[in-house]
Amino acid sequence: MGKLKSFVVTFDNNKDVYQAGEIVSGKLIADVTEGIKARELGDRDGENPTLPAGYYEFPFRHQLGTGLPSSFEGSRVGYVRYSVKGIIDRPWKLDLTTYYIITVLDMLDLNQEPRATMPSGSQNSKTLCCLCCTSGPIELQAQTDRGGYCPGERIVVKGSVENNSNTRITKTTAKIVQMVTSTGFPPTDGSVPSDTLSSTVEGPGCSARLSENIELVLPIPALPPSGLRYCNVIDIKYVVLVTAHFQGPHRNLEVELPIIIGSVPLKTLYSGHPNPAYAPATAPPLLPPPTYVEAEAGVDIVDNIVNRDKYTPSQLYYAPKYMYYDWSQHPQQ
Missing domain, CATH: 2.60.40.640 (Immunoglobulin-like)
Structure with missing residues (x-):
């Protein structure tokens, strides 16, 4: 990467799955081995047009809006993709850009x-x-x-x-x-x-x-x-x-x-109440805790994004993760 030893996006608590309305937060990390002429890095304006050698962490924080569709990777018809990009704006040269795709979920109840x-x-x-x-x-x-x-x-x-x-x-x-x-x-x-x-x-x-x-x-x-x-x-x-x-x-x-x-699963299915009007307000203990599991459909970051758009990858492969209820430790009725 020349003057950059590393240029990556990281997330607080290594979280890369979010729901609409949640806050996406983390750091843009730049490890600069030699000064880079730069007007701007991300949202940070610089009075000095040169970014000196050193290790930099630029925190970011953004609240997602409501009414967002779930992430989706379609092999034939398109995709719904959310990403965080870090940019070093260089005068008279191509910008240096890093890229990380996250998963956003719409919770269908x-x-x-x-x-x-x-x-x-x-x-x-x-x-x-x-x-x-x-x-x-x-x-x-x-x-x-x-x-x-x-x-x-x-x-x-x-x-x-x-x-x-x-x-x-x-x-x-x-x-x-x-x-x-x-x-x-x-x-x-x-x-x-x-x-x-x-x-x-x-x-x-x-x-x-x-x-x-x-x-x-x-x-x-x-x-x-x-x-x-x-x-x-x-x-x-x-x-x-x-x-x-x-x-x-x-x-x-x-x-x-x-x-x-x-x-979100049917509450009455595991509560034993045949009438939904009498279902408990929360899911019963029989329901296993949800986890996030990658879908089979994904995208090769290097082949499909980096080589096309000249990005520096913060990840090599991406597949959206969806809510998953693991019944392997909880016998399903």
């Missing part, structure tokens, strides 16, 4: 979503054609145990498949799919499905002329909340995709079960 307590169900049917013959109908029905979940919880999918054809259904599967719609420029043509967001869970198949009940359990990874509230160019929806797979060249039979991903 499932207790404020009426559909969160209601199961999500759907059914679909089809017939198979082989030459001039048409099979009897094949029906797939599935339903989730409720409509709203938080990362770390699990989705229980129950249903049935009725196979009135002569073709065997080899297996049934379920997975979580994120549907992203962009209204920016250029806009996407409808919703764009991302990669599968959970491991695909397999269930039983069904022989010809028989029926079979299915029950599949899906763990939920770290995900941004549904809707990406307060963002007017990106919308996020989630579905559980349940599929019956056929033997041979036939197209599979699918049903989509819309769900809501939130940040």
